[in-house]
Amino acid sequence: MSAQIDTAAPPRPRTRRASPHRLRNLVQNAAVAAIVLAGLALWQIAADRHLINGQLFGSPLGILASARQGLTTGTLLYDSWVTLYETVAGLLLGSITGTGCGLGLWFVPKIARPAEGVSIVLNSVPKIALGPLIVIWFGSGMSSKIWLAAISTFAVSMIAATASVRELDRDLLNLFRALGASRGKIFRKLILPSAVPWIFSALRMNIGFALIGAVVGEYIASQAGLGHEVFVAGSLFDLNTVWLGIIVLTLMASLLTLIVRLIEERFVTWKSDR
Amino acid sequence: MTQPPPRNDSAIMTPALAIRSLSHDFIAADGGATPVLDRLDIAVAPGEILAIVGRSGAGKSTLFNIISGLLRPRSGRIEIGGVPAGTGNSRIAYMLQKDLLLPWRSVLDNALLGIELRGNVGAADRADAIAMLDRYGLAAQINAYPHEISGGQRQRVALTRTLLLRPTVLLLDEPFSALDYETRLMLEDDVMSLRDERGMSVVLVTHDIEEAIAMSDRVVVLAGRPARVSQDIAIGLTTPGRRDAISAREAPEFRAYHARIWGALKSTAIAA
Numbered sequence: 414m415s416a417q418i419d420t421a422a423p424p425r426p427r428t429r430r431a432s433p434h435r436l437r438n439l440v441q442n443a444a445v446a447a448i449v450l451a452g453l454a455l456w457q458i459a460a461d462r463h464l465i466n467g468q469l470f471g472s473p474l475g476i477l478a479s480a481r482q483g484l485t486t487g488t489l490l491y492d493s494w495v496t497l498y499e500t501v502a503g504l505l506l507g508s509i510t511g512t513g514c515g516l517g518l519w520f521v522p523k524i525a526r527p528a529e530g531v532s533i534v535l536n537s538v539p540k541i542a543l544g545p546l547i548v549i550w551f552g553s554g555m556s557s558k559i560w561l562a563a564i565s566t567f568a569v570s571m572i573a574a575t576a577s578v579r580e581l582d583r584d585l586l587n588l589f590r591a592l593g594a595s596r597g598k599i600f601r602k603l604i605l606p607s608a609v610p611w612i613f614s615a616l617r618m619n620i621g622f623a624l625i626g627a628v629v630g631e632y633i634a635s636q637a638g639l640g641h642e643v644f645v646a647g648s649l650f651d652l653n654t655v656w657l658g659i660i661v662l663t664l665m666a667s668l669l670t671l672i673v674r675l676i677e678e679r680f681v682t683w684k685s686d687r
Numbered sequence: 688m689t690q691p692p693p694r695n696d697s698a699i700m701t702p703a704l705a706i707r708s709l710s711h712d713f714i715a716a717d718g719g720a721t722p723v724l725d726r727l728d729i730a731v732a733p734g735e736i737l738a739i740v741g742r743s744g745a746g747k748s749t750l751f752n753i754i755s756g757l758l759r760p761r762s763g764r765i766e767i768g769g770v771p772a773g774t775g776n777s778r779i780a781y782m783l784q785k786d787l788l789l790p791w792r793s794v795l796d797n798a799l800l801g802i803e804l805r806g807n808v809g810a811a812d813r814a815d816a817i818a819m820l821d822r823y824g825l826a827a828q829i830n831a832y833p834h835e836i837s838g839g840q841r842q843r844v845a846l847t848r849t850l851l852l853r854p855t856v857l858l859l860d861e862p863f864s865a866l867d868y869e870t871r872l873m874l875e876d877d878v879m880s881l882r883d884e885r886g887m888s889v890v891l892v893t894h895d896i897e898e899a900i901a902m903s904d905r906v907v908v909l910a911g912r913p914a915r916v917s918q919d920i921a922i923g924l925t926t927p928g929r930r931d932a933i934s935a936r937e938a939p940e941f942r943a944y945h946a947r948i949w950g951a952l953k954s955t956a957i958a959a
Contacts, residue, residue, distance in 0.1 A: 582785075582787070584783060584785055584787055585787055585789075587752070587757050588783075588787050589804060590756075590757055591755045591756065591757055591779075591780075591781060592780075592800070592801050592804045592805065592852075593804060593805050594804040598804055602789075602800075602803070602804070603789070606789070606791045607789075607791075609791070681791075682832075683790050683791045683792075683832045683834070684790070684834075
């Protein structure tokens with residue numbers, strides 16, 4: 414009978430110590446918060462002691478007062494909702510139609526190359542310059558901002574979708590063909606799923622473009638929205654309200670990016686870098 | 688035990704795969720034609736493993752694409768089970784060096800892809816797939832994604848995907864060349880065992896002369912530009928017991944076959 418030697422290491426006792434990675438993140442976040450707070454304090458002190466012109470630079474407490482007033486009257490929430498609605502509607506409209514056009518080109522390879530060229534030219538057009546035209550065509554209501562946001566995002570989505578088809582592994586396509594897959598099945602089971610990471614990547618980029626489109630539309634002609642508020646406040650030298658608008662727009666962009674990232678993590682669970 | 692040289696009796700029985708007077712050209716962007724295959728005639732008997740070796744650019748992969756219906760040849764024809772390819776009930780399946788697993792599908796769903804593309808996946812297909820994955824030691828990984836398993840395991844999933852189609856002819860285009868030596872030997876054994884169990888024919892394209900000799904009943908050397916069949920060598924190896932990837936390499940005849948095939952390849956290299 415042979416004796417068995419247990420060479421396995423004894424199990425380590427489980428301890429609830431913070432990992433070095435988490436600890437490092439915590440220290441980094443605390444350092445960033447400290448720097449921001451110190452900056453705000455210096456800004457406020459400089460404004461209080463008239464070291465800077467409060468009329469031209471605003472101040473943190475002034476921004477807080479503007480926020481309190483906006484929340485009390487309800488204008489801040491309403492304007493934020495209008496801009497958020499225009500941005501999200503434009504983002505979805507532009508991204509869905511752009512992605513649909515880009516992927517749809519797979520069915521008509523003869524026009525794929527020229528159409529991709531057109532989308533690149535379209536992307537290089539300064540969309541802001543189209544603002545007055547869009548406002549004339551669609552009026553000064555929310556629809557012109559939605560269209561401007563959609564136009565700002567369409568080309569990016571289309572370029573990403575055509576790139577996902579172009580970069581597809583030819584051997585995979587050959588495998589599907591050799592297995593007798595119909596064009597419909599190739600599209601549903603290969604083209605579409607392989608484009609998903611590209612679609613999310615374009616969507617993340619498009620959040621910024623859609624927001625710019627909506628805000629610029631509000632600058633040009635509008636009755637509501639954060640862009641409208643910022644434009645009006647800027648004209649009146651109310652820098653605190655301008656800062657407030659910028660801060661809320663930044664938070665809105667961050668929130669939308671976070672939502673897109675969470676949806677991506679929910680649907681793209683198969684990527685090796687997760 | 689001396690294994691009989693080849694079941695090369697394609698002259699009297701209908702070959703599982705027949706390549707008849709096959710020629711093909713590459714068409715350049717300017718319209719110029721470069722001949723790559725020249726009047727190839729190759730027959731593979733039912734249950735035979737045939738290896739095709741040749742230098743890079745000899746047209747091996749082009750030949751595979753023509754057999755699997757991805758390319759239309761300039762002239763000649765492919766017959767599967769005695770009838771033109773694509774018209775009979777015989778099935779061709781192929782497997783490449785790349786496993787070509789879809790990263791968004793689980794191991795089980797990847798294995799079932801071929802069946803899914805040809806029709807609907809039933810409960811019996813699912814049970815078959817699980818049983819085959821279990822046989823390859825992948826029972827615990829059926830819900831894993833491809834990036835969560837090793838290269839050898841991925842290649843076994845690809846083999847499962849191919850075999851679930853119950854092919855009568857299995858085409859292997861350097862399927863194991865990216866794997867480590869031990870895994871490669873195990874997969875070579877798997878293919879030989881499956882041939883013995885199912886009687887399917889196998890066509891193996893490889894750069895690896897040892898792999899060609901160890902696995903196959905016959906080795907065809909493609910040479911020249913355009914490529915022609917320069918040698919058709921029947922392989923008979925003396926092995927103690929059943930022939931497998933290791934015992935084949937230890938057979939006394941192994942070195943002589945190696946030298947002969949290497950000589951054929953070298954002479955074509957010099958001629959080229």
